[in-house]
Amino acid sequence: MQQPVDLIGPLVVLLAVACAVLLVLTRLRLPPVIGYLCSGVLLGPHVLALIPRSDAVSTLAEIGVLLLMFTLGLEFDTRYFLRIKRVALGGGTLQILLTILVAVGVGMLLGWPVRTSAFFGCIMALSSTAVVLKTLMQQGLLDTLPGRLAVGILIFQDLSVVPMMILLPISGSDTAQVLGQVGSALLRAALLLVITFVLSRWLMPRFLNLVASGRSQELFLLVTLFVCLAMAWLSHLLGVSYALGAFLAGLVLGGSEYAHQMTSDVVPFRDVFSGVFFVAMGMLLDPGYVKTAWPAILVVLWIIVAGKTAITAAAVSWFGYPPPISLQVGISLAQVGEFSFLIALMGVRSGLISQSDYQVAIAASIMSMMLAPLLTRLSPWLASLAARVGGGLIPAWDRLAESYAVGGRAAEPRLEGHLVILGYGTVGRTLGDVLTGNQVPFSALEIDPTLVREGRRRGHPVVYGDANSEELLRRAGVDRARILVVTIPDLVMARSVVKRARRMNRSLFILVRGRRGAEDADLYRDGADEVIHETFEVGVEVVARILRRLNVAKQAVERQVGRLRSGRYEVFRREDFAPLALGDVRRSLDTLRVEFLEIPAGSPLVGKSLKDAGIREATGALVLAVIRDGATVHSPEAWFVLREKDTILVSGASEQVAQIEALVQ
Numbered sequence: 197m198q199q200p201v202d203l204i205g206p207l208v209v210l211l212a213v214a215c216a217v218l219l220v221l222t223r224l225r226l227p228p229v230i231g232y233l234c235s236g237v238l239l240g241p242h243v244l245a246l247i248p249r250s251d252a253v254s255t256l257a258e259i260g261v262l263l264l265m266f267t268l269g270l271e272f273d274t275r276y277f278l279r280i281k282r283v284a285l286g287g288g289t290l291q292i293l294l295t296i297l298v299a300v301g302v303g304m305l306l307g308w309p310v311r312t313s314a315f316f317g318c319i320m321a322l323s324s325t326a327v328v329l330k331t332l333m334q335q336g337l338l339d340t341l342p343g344r345l346a347v348g349i350l351i352f353q354d355l356s357v358v359p360m361m362i363l364l365p366i367s368g369s370d371t372a373q374v375l376g377q378v379g380s381a382l383l384r385a386a387l388l389l390v391i392t393f394v395l396s397r398w399l400m401p402r403f404l405n406l407v408a409s410g411r412s413q414e415l416f417l418l419v420t421l422f423v424c425l426a427m428a429w430l431s432h433l434l435g436v437s438y439a440l441g442a443f444l445a446g447l448v449l450g451g452s453e454y455a456h457q458m459t460s461d462v463v464p465f466r467d468v469f470s471g472v473f474f475v476a477m478g479m480l481l482d483p484g485y486v487k488t489a490w491p492a493i494l495v496v497l498w499i500i501v502a503g504k505t506a507i508t509a510a511a512v513s514w515f516g517y518p519p520p521i522s523l524q525v526g527i528s529l530a531q532v533g534e535f536s537f538l539i540a541l542m543g544v545r546s547g548l549i550s551q552s553d554y555q556v557a558i559a560a561s562i563m564s565m566m567l568a569p570l571l572t573r574l575s576p577w578l579a580s581l582a583a584r585v586g587g588g589l590i591p592a593w594d595r596l597a598e599s600y601a602v603g604g605r606a607a608e609p610r611l612e613g614h615l616v617i618l619g620y621g622t623v624g625r626t627l628g629d630v631l632t633g634n635q636v637p638f639s640a641l642e643i644d645p646t647l648v649r650e651g652r653r654r655g656h657p658v659v660y661g662d663a664n665s666e667e668l669l670r671r672a673g674v675d676r677a678r679i680l681v682v683t684i685p686d687l688v689m690a691r692s693v694v695k696r697a698r699r700m701n702r703s704l705f706i707l708v709r710g711r712r713g714a715e716d717a718d719l720y721r722d723g724a725d726e727v728i729h730e731t732f733e734v735g736v737e738v739v740a741r742i743l744r745r746l747n748v749a750k751q752a753v754e755r756q757v758g759r760l761r762s763g764r765y766e767v768f769r770r771e772d773f774a775p776l777a778l779g780d781v782r783r784s785l786d787t788l789r790v791e792f793l794e795i796p797a798g799s800p801l802v803g804k805s806l807k808d809a810g811i812r813e814a815t816g817a818l819v820l821a822v823i824r825d826g827a828t829v830h831s832p833e834a835w836f837v838l839r840e841k842d843t844i845l846v847s848g849a850s851e852q853v854a855q856i857e858a859l860v861q
Contacts, residue, residue: 203253206247206253209246213238213239214231214232214471217231217232218231226566228471229324229326229534230327230562233474233475233478233562233565234478235475235478236476236478237479237481238478239479240479240481242481242482247475253479254476256469256473257472257477258438258473260468260469261473262424262428262438262442263442263462263469263470265357265439265440266443266462267462268446269442269443269448269449269450270449270455270458270462271446282646283349287352287511291349291507292321292352292353294510295503295507296314296318296321297317298507299314302499311548312549316549319536319540319561320532320536321353321356322356322532322533322536323353323529323530323532324533324534324565325533325534327533327568328528328531329347329350331528331568331569331572332347335572337572337575340684341521341644342524342525342575345517349508349525349529350529354535360539361440362382364546380435381435384434384435385440388434389444391430392427392444396447400452404449407419416458416461417461420462427442428445429441439538470534473537477541477558480555481555482555485555486555489559493560494560497560500560501564502530504526504530505523505527508526508530509526516645517645520662521662527574528571528572530571531565532561537561540557540561576688577688610673611673611676612673612676613677614639614673614676614677615638616639616677616680617638617639617681618680618684618693620644621647624683625647625650627681629654632656638657639657639659640657640659641660641661641662641668641672642658642659642660642661643661643662643663648660663682664696666696669693674700674701675700677701678705680697682694682697682707684709685709690710691722694706694719694724695722705725706723706724706725706726707726709727710728716729739756743756788847788848789847789849789853790820790845790846792845793856795838795840795842795844799860799861802838803839804838805837806832806835806836811846811856814855814859815848815852815853815856816852817848817852818846818848819844821845822836822838822843822844823844
């Protein structure tokens with residue numbers, strides 16, 4: 197009898213080491229993917245050898261890949277993708293094609309087969325969604341223009357994994373054989389897409405409604421996992437990869453109203469099993485080989501970082517974005533992604549790359565992911581440096597500005613004592629709407645062409661340009677303006693702009709959008725007169741509402757809010773907002789009764805004023821309002837005359853309201 201595989205012991209060791217490594221990386225604010233890869237290196241057969249390579253670990257890693265692809269399909273936001281389709285489709289396609297072409301060119305110089313070179317190009321073309329998104333969020337760069345562009349290209353890269361997994365395993369000795377295999381693969385993929393369409397359009401909605409009607413969380417989770425694994429299995433039976441079937445299963449379920457609940461249910465499983473996948477990838481790395489092959493690894497690392505930065509920046513620049521913005525996007529995406537490890541593993545299994553080449557690629561990829569947070573953190577500074585050095589590029593930006601201006605530069609009147617807005621995102625557009633509605637003269641600079649066109653459609657004087665350019669600031673009239681509003685979420689860029697504007701106009705009032713309270717001192721030092729950041733304003737509003745809920749006097753709340761805004765995080769003054777002792781009052785309010793009473797025909801109250809009716813004197817209750825012919829009279833005066841069919845809103849204790857009911861009848 198065959199002995200069962202001991203999986204519990206290796207899993208205990210894996211989880212213990214992963215927890216320790218992740219604890220350290222969390223303190224360093226590095227993504228978990230790096231921790232999993234490092235754990236795999238430590239636990240693998242080349243270092244501590246605590247976890248041997250086994251079919252069980254490989255199966256768990258395969259499930260991790262399936263769940264990664266499944267949640268990618270579940271979370272795919274079609275509407276957001278359509279909003280950024282220009283740079284996502286165009287820029288993403290250009291970036292991937294350029295990367296593959298460069299890899300093929302380098303491979304030809306090294307004497308590699310074209311297919312092997314293209315395979316390495318596919319590995320390098322993909323960036324890490326997990327690393328980039330986490331770093332952008334930590335640095336507050338996700339809402340910036342470079343952050344939005346990077347996210348758009350990342351989405352397209354993730355989607356490009358699907359055709360790569362279909363086409364890369366194809367091999368053949370001649371063109372006819374390769375074309376035959378390509379046609380066969382595309383037909384199988386098309387059949388799978390037809391099945392997916394039928395499921396998503398007719399069968400799955402009814403099935404999910406039936407499952408949801410059972411109101412069983414366990415059943416819902418089981419059905420979600422069943423659909424994921426069943427579609428993956430069906431894809432495998434059709435000769436396509438498991439991962440493609442899992443992605444299509446996510447698309448099928450992602451269009452339903454249950455997608456958010458499914459994502460919430462599956463994410464814990466995805467995180468655990470995908471962690472096992474990255475650990476398994478780390479186990480394949482041989483540190484001994486890295487020690488001997490470090491020159492080749494450093495060369496590949498340099499190609500990944502410098503090459504992807506240049507290629508991505510060129511792809512983004514092709515769509516009209518200035519070099520500093522393009523460079524910032526390129527630096528953010530200058531690493532190898534999660535799905536690159538999956539592509540690399542496919543290459544080893546199909547014999548496309550040797551084990552030594554795989555070791556070099558994996559080592560360089562892991563290093564690139566470790567460098568990614570630091571590079572993304574420095575990208576605004578590098579972009580600002582490029583803007584200062586690249587002064588000769590300003591004429592090109594000016595020509596772009598003309599193409600986005602209605603009627604050219606001559607159409608813009610010379611303004612004096614006006615307001616200038618730098619950055620025309622949500623904050624800038626809202627301010628522009630208010631200024632336009634009140635006929636306040638202003639000008640605006642924005643570097644995102646999409647936002648420039650939207651502002652122009654609203655009739656706002658928005659010009660395309662880099663706010664860090666002194667020439668464009670002068671053209672916007674900063675030297676003649678009364679007020680400058682800087683809504684740019686990039687702190688490095690905002691500080692540079694504030695310094696330039698202060699040098700240009702000493703009497704200018706500068707209001708800046710900040711991100712964190714700790715940054716306010718730097719902005720004030722650079723020349724800002726006032727700094728506002730969203731998180732602080734939300735905190736102030738929460739404080740005000742809580743104090744009002746605690747029955748604090750209105751004047752005390754206003755004093756506290758004013759003190760917070762003037763001194764920011766100054767300690768609360770306790771005596772100003774001590775809650776009133778209303779416990780007894782609240783208990784007495786439990787007996788309060790509020791009723792709507794209609795005055796019928798023949799009632800003794802018909803034709804009498806409230807004073808003559810004597811409701812207050814006779815019962816002690818209050819008449820809060822009178823509803824007549826659909827209109828409401830709030831707090832009616834004593835001489836208000838009641839009529840038949842009037843409805844009165846009365847308030848009082850239960851016995852008082854009962855007395856009014858008797859009086860009305």
